[in-house]
Amino acid sequence: MNSITALDQQHEGVRAPQEDYELTGAEILVETLLREGVDTIFGYPGGAVLHIYDELAKNQHRLRHILGRHEQGAVHMAEGYAKATGRPGLALVTSGPGATNAVTGIANAFMDSTPLVVITGQVPRKMIGSDAFQEVDTIGITRPCTKYNYLVRNAGELAEIVQEGLYLANSGRPGPVVIDIPKDVTAERAFLSDSKTISLPGYRPAERANPTSIEKAIKRIVNAKRPILYVGGGVIHAGASDELLKLSEALNLPVTPTLMGLGCFPSAHPLSLGMLGMHGTYWANMAISESDLIIAIGVRFDDRVTGALEKFAPQAEIIHVDVDPSSVSKNVRAHLPLVGDAKSAMQQMLESLSSEMCASLGERLSSWWEQINQWKRFAPLIYENSEEVIKPQFLCQELHRLTGGNAIIATDVGQHQMWLAQYYGFNGPRQSITSGGLGAMGFGFPAALGAQLAFPDRQVIAFVGDGGFQMTAQELATAVQYGTNTKVIVMNNNYLGMVRQWQELFYQRNYSAVGMDGSPDFVKLAEAYGAVGLRATKPRELSGVLEGGLSRSGVVVMDIAVSAEENVYPMIPPGAGLKEMVLA
Amino acid sequence: MRHTLAILLENRFGELARIVGLFSARGYNIESLTVAETLEPEISRVTLVTSGDEKTIEQIVKQLEKQIRVLSVTDLTLNDHIEREMALLHVESKSGNKRLEIMKLASIFDARVIDASEDTVTLEAMAERNKFDDLLRLLQPFGIREIARSGTLAIGRVSTRTP
Numbered sequence: 001m002n003s004i005t006a007l008d009q010q011h012e013g014v015r016a017p018q019e020d021y022e023l024t025g026a027e028i029l030v031e032t033l034l035r036e037g038v039d040t041i042f043g044y045p046g047g048a049v050l051h052i053y054d055e056l057a058k059n060q061h062r063l064r065h066i067l068g069r070h071e072q073g074a075v076h077m078a079e080g081y082a083k084a085t086g087r088p089g090l091a092l093v094t095s096g097p098g099a100t101n102a103v104t105g106i107a108n109a110f111m112d113s114t115p116l117v118v119i120t121g122q123v124p125r126k127m128i129g130s131d132a133f134q135e136v137d138t139i140g141i142t143r144p145c146t147k148y149n150y151l152v153r154n155a156g157e158l159a160e161i162v163q164e165g166l167y168l169a170n171s172g173r174p175g176p177v178v179i180d181i182p183k184d185v186t187a188e189r190a191f192l193s194d195s196k197t198i199s200l201p202g203y204r205p206a207e208r209a210n211p212t213s214i215e216k217a218i219k220r221i222v223n224a225k226r227p228i229l230y231v232g233g234g235v236i237h238a239g240a241s242d243e244l245l246k247l248s249e250a251l252n253l254p255v256t257p258t259l260m261g262l263g264c265f266p267s268a269h270p271l272s273l274g275m276l277g278m279h280g281t282y283w284a285n286m287a288i289s290e291s292d293l294i295i296a297i298g299v300r301f302d303d304r305v306t307g308a309l310e311k312f313a314p315q316a317e318i319i320h321v322d323v324d325p326s327s328v329s330k331n332v333r334a335h336l337p338l339v340g341d342a343k344s345a346m347q348q349m350l351e352s353l354s355s356e357m358c359a360s361l362g363e364r365l366s367s368w369w370e371q372i373n374q375w376k377r378f379a380p381l382i383y384e385n386s387e388e389v390i391k392p393q394f395l396c397q398e399l400h401r402l403t404g405g406n407a408i409i410a411t412d413v414g415q416h417q418m419w420l421a422q423y424y425g426f427n428g429p430r431q432s433i434t435s436g437g438l439g440a441m442g443f444g445f446p447a448a449l450g451a452q453l454a455f456p457d458r459q460v461i462a463f464v465g466d467g468g469f470q471m472t473a474q475e476l477a478t479a480v481q482y483g484t485n486t487k488v489i490v491m492n493n494n495y496l497g498m499v500r501q502w503q504e505l506f507y508q509r510n511y512s513a514v515g516m517d518g519s520p521d522f523v524k525l526a527e528a529y530g531a532v533g534l535r536a537t538k539p540r541e542l543s544g545v546l547e548g549g550l551s552r553s554g555v556v557v558m559d560i561a562v563s564a565e566e567n568v569y570p571m572i573p574p575g576a577g578l579k580e581m582v583l584a
Numbered sequence: 585m586r587h588t589l590a591i592l593l594e595n596r597f598g599e600l601a602r603i604v605g606l607f608s609a610r611g612y613n614i615e616s617l618t619v620a621e622t623l624e625p626e627i628s629r630v631t632l633v634t635s636g637d638e639k640t641i642e643q644i645v646k647q648l649e650k651q652i653r654v655l656s657v658t659d660l661t662l663n664d665h666i667e668r669e670m671a672l673l674h675v676e677s678k679s680g681n682k683r684l685e686i687m688k689l690a691s692i693f694d695a696r697v698i699d700a701s702e703d704t705v706t707l708e709a710m711a712e713r714n715k716f717d718d719l720l721r722l723l724q725p726f727g728i729r730e731i732a733r734s735g736t737l738a739i740g741r742v743s744t745r746t747p
Contacts, residue, residue, distance in 0.1 A: 143602060144609045148652045151597065168652065202594065202655045326646035329639070 025155035025186040026055040029119070030063060032162040035195060038090050040064045040081060040453060042074040046094020047134060048121025051186035056092075066453060066482060069474040071098050073446040075105025076472065079114050080410055080450025083433045084460075086239065088115040088169045089450065095121040096134030099180075100141065104440055106176045107145040111437025112260060113233060115170035117162075117177050118142075122151070124184035138180045147175030152182065155190035164198050172205025173324040174237055206323050209340030214348045217295070217319050217336055221251060221349075222357045224293035224317075226368045229253050230276065230305075233260030233436070234298015234322060234342045236429045241265065243346035244297070250353055252362040254372060256284040258299055259417075260436045263426035268405070273372065274381070277305040278572045279418040282379035285570070285578040287372050288313055297321040298342040301331040302437070311577025321345045379570070379583050381422055389563040390539050392416065392491055396423035399463070399489070402546055407431065407459040410448035412468030413439040415497035418568045420463050442471030445488060449479050452486045459550065460485070466492040466516055476529040479555045487550055488557040490522050493564045501567045506574070526557035537561040586615070587641050587661045588738045591630040594653040595621060602651055603630060612636065612644055616669075616735030627655065633736045664741040670710045670734040672698075676727035677705045686726060693719045704729060 023031065029052060033041070043065060045053045056065050068074030071093045078089030089109075093102045099120040109116045123132040139151050148168050150161045158181070165177040221227055235244055241264050248255050248271050255265045256276040265272055273284040288294065294316045299305070306312040312332060320327075320334035321342055328337040338345055383393040396419050399407075405425045410433035411417040417434055426432050433451055435443035448462035462469075469490050479486045500514040523533030532552060536545035542560065549556040570581040593599050600619055607614050615633040622629045634644060641659065648657045660667075677683040677700075686705050687697055693715060699706035709719055713736065720728070 139598060140601070143598075143605050153597075200652060203652050324650070326643065326650050330643060333639075 021191055022189040023192050024051065024055075025152075025158050025181065025188050025190070026051040028155060028158045028190065028192050029162060029181070029186065030055045030059050031192055032159045033090065034059075034062055036163060036166050037087075038063065038166075040066060041090040041092050042066045042068055042077040042081070042450065043092030044068055044071050044074050044094065044098060046098050046121060048095035048098075048123060048183045049092060049119075049186070051183065052092065052119075052121070052181075065092075067478065068446065069477050070472065071101035072104050072442065073472050073475040073478065075102045075116070075118060076108070076443050076446035077450035077453070077475075077478075078116055078118070079105060079109050079443075080433055080447030081454045082109075082114050082116055082450075083447070084408055084430055084451035085454045086237075086430065088117050088166055091116065091118045093118070093120055094134065095123055095138070095183075096136045098134075099136055099138040103141060103145065104438075106142055106178065108435055108438040108440045108443060109176040110145045110147070112435070113174050113237060114176065115174035117165050117169050117179065120178060120180045122180045122182040125153070125182045126184070128182065138178065142178045145176070146178050147173075149178040149180065151180045152185050155185050155188040158185065158190070159192055160196055163195060164200070167198050168200075168203070172203070173327075206325070206339045207341050207344055209321065209338040209345040209348060211348065213336060213338050214345070214352055217338060218349055218352045218357070220293055220317060220319065220336065221253075221295060222361050225364065226287075226291045226371075227251075227253055227293040227295060227365070228273075228287050228291045229255045230258070230288060230294050230296045230299055231255060231261045231264055232258040232297070232299035235261055235264040236298075238298065238323070238342035239429075240298075240343035240346055241429045243343055243350065245269075246350055247346050250350065250358045252365050252369070253295070254287055254369070256280070256288065258302070258305055258436075259421055259434060261299070262421055262432040262434075263429045266427050267425040268427070275421050276578075277302075278307070279422065279568050279570065281376075281381055281422070282570050282581055282583065283372055283375035285572070285581060286375045288316075289577070289579045290371070291316045293317050293319070295319045295321075296334075297346070298323075300327045303331070306332065307572045307576055307578045307580075311579070313578075385539075386563065387539055390536065390542055390560060392419045392493070392562045392566055393423050394539065395489075395491060395542065395560055395562060396420050398543055398546055399461070400424050402543070402550060403459055403461075407461050408433065408448070408451045408455065409461045409463050410434065410444045410451060411462075412441045412444040412464045413498075414441070414465050414468065415493075415501065415566075415568050416463060416465045416491040418498075419491075422568075441465075441468035443468070445469060446472050446475045446478075448488075449475055449484060449486050452479075452484045453482065456485070460487070461550075462486060462488045464488065464490055465497060466490055466494060466519055466522075467496045469522075470519065473525065476526065476531055476555065476557070480530045484555060485553055486555055488526075488555070489546075490557065490559045491562055492522070492559055493562050493566070494519065495564060497566075498568070500565070504565070504567070522557055522559035526555070529555075531555035531557055533557045533559065535559045535561070585637070585641075585661075586633060586635045587659055588665070588667060588736060589632045589634065589645070589648070590658045590660055590738065590740075591632060591648055592622070592655040593628055593630065593651070594655065595626050595628040596653060599628070599653050600630070602653070603632075603648065606647055606651070607634070610643075610647065612640065618735045618737055631736055631738050658740070660738050660740055664743070665738055666741060667712050667736050667738040668710055669713060669716050669736050670708070671716070671731055673707050673709065673723070673731040674704045674729040675707060675723050676703060676729055678703050682726060686723070689719070689722055695719065
């Protein structure tokens, strides 16, 4: 007893003079996050992050923590938050399984260039490499799916790493950053230094594009006979929607967005051709294929956009604007690479335009537009509606009608995602939140929740399939716990619809493991979580359920039974070129 | 085509793994790789020999340059440069004659004998790649018991002043 007291006194004696100046690693972490403007962090506690959670509880009035029900859900929420706001999303998970569960979310953010900072707990420094309880090589596992990652070696470098990590995540081509913090570092004391100037000599994100190349680009654009703007997520990251609108209107240019670019250009605008690619519109794919000049901005010529590369836009010259030099000429050779930020590059183009250029181009493009309109008349986006069964396309159109195209909608991956892209019609940027590159089922609902927590008063909808919803449906607890108004629309065909479609078309209808019999009653599931559940099974019930569900406060799950074996068309079969579309 | 890249990167924990991981993840080939500090201990120099068509090499260089801690990437193959490889090898020499023959051969290639046992000679050889391959081919008949190669080291040539 005595000796313990003596030890305590001795300990206090050593610590006392430092306490005025020094903070624990956990305190430094929280202070730095606050200093950098972080207001929300999504996470799940565990042994290695106990010190951090202790600190979070003390600071809950300044830094909101949202408890997910699975680390994957928490990281998707952080991504939804980031996509809706444009600010980095923050997630916090423990070591071992906490980190491995977070990997799907991290990889998703990496593929879609979303700014995230994911803080992972790690076993104490002395135990690293000893196969300790809940130890995993988080740095090794996340290296190929992060923009950068850090193992924090002492509390003294923590503030700088957090500051630098946030900067890296949200500059240049954005992406996820992992900060792995050993447990003992969060207890170690160190000085909290002032905010530092970040020194990253090897990191020079491109800003303004080369002015000579801009001049060349303008010259090519005004001389082109069949130009087209192919725009993607980079326009949204750069906040360049206004510039895109001005540029396309000034030059009367057709615009086709990618899946990641949905909303960067208003879909109802007369210059919009709708999405291109595997399930893009006939006229957008024809226009790209017949174009003589593709102005690609913030896109990466993904295989779901180009179809067979050797058949892609054979007559086109390509101007490629991208902030990431390694995206340029990776899949399709660019004749004129313009490495730079999409917003600055388009501003530079607008500055170089003269009024004569605009006038002459508008006239010259009249036959090009006539051709595009012919394609549009030849194969418009249509489907056969029914009075017996709810068509998924009709569901998307109804959703547009009821929200005016202004909702934030997050989706999973599959048929519902493609129908929404075709038939919803987003008005503006940061409304469409989807898993594009990784194609992760289970993304939509937690991502919607993250967006809703960023914008509590906006209409936020998770538009998901019955398969994907079941991958992260446990986050209903999170949605209810934090009193959100998140709405879930389950497009329920009782199938893994896109896989079923491929099995129907390419495997002679040999349906293998795509039936979803055994799914729960989604209305009862919602009720079990304390949410509201509604169901529509007939077309005449649809608008009532949607209207009622969307206008209620609180979490509402709308289970919409749709025609089971509907296919997404148009479709480019695997290995085919963009012109080889199957229309129905 | 074979390309020799000189990569300067910040000498930090885990950075080399990032370079190597990039090559395996994207299916690029590493023929050889050497790494050591430069005059500034906080900067490492990696000499990496890879191969691929023009498009692949362009992507490799861009992907390397994209790495946060990579300071510069130079494709030495594009310009006049010098390459060397070093090796230590034990060569079988069961008889005195063999030992003499090996030593003669070694001197032609500027290789040095640095150790010997009853039945081996240990050589230190340093040469450019083609010459090095020749030496190995000529030593093969004696029996090379073990070899440790450094991989290619390379440096760009500084052009001489015109008189």
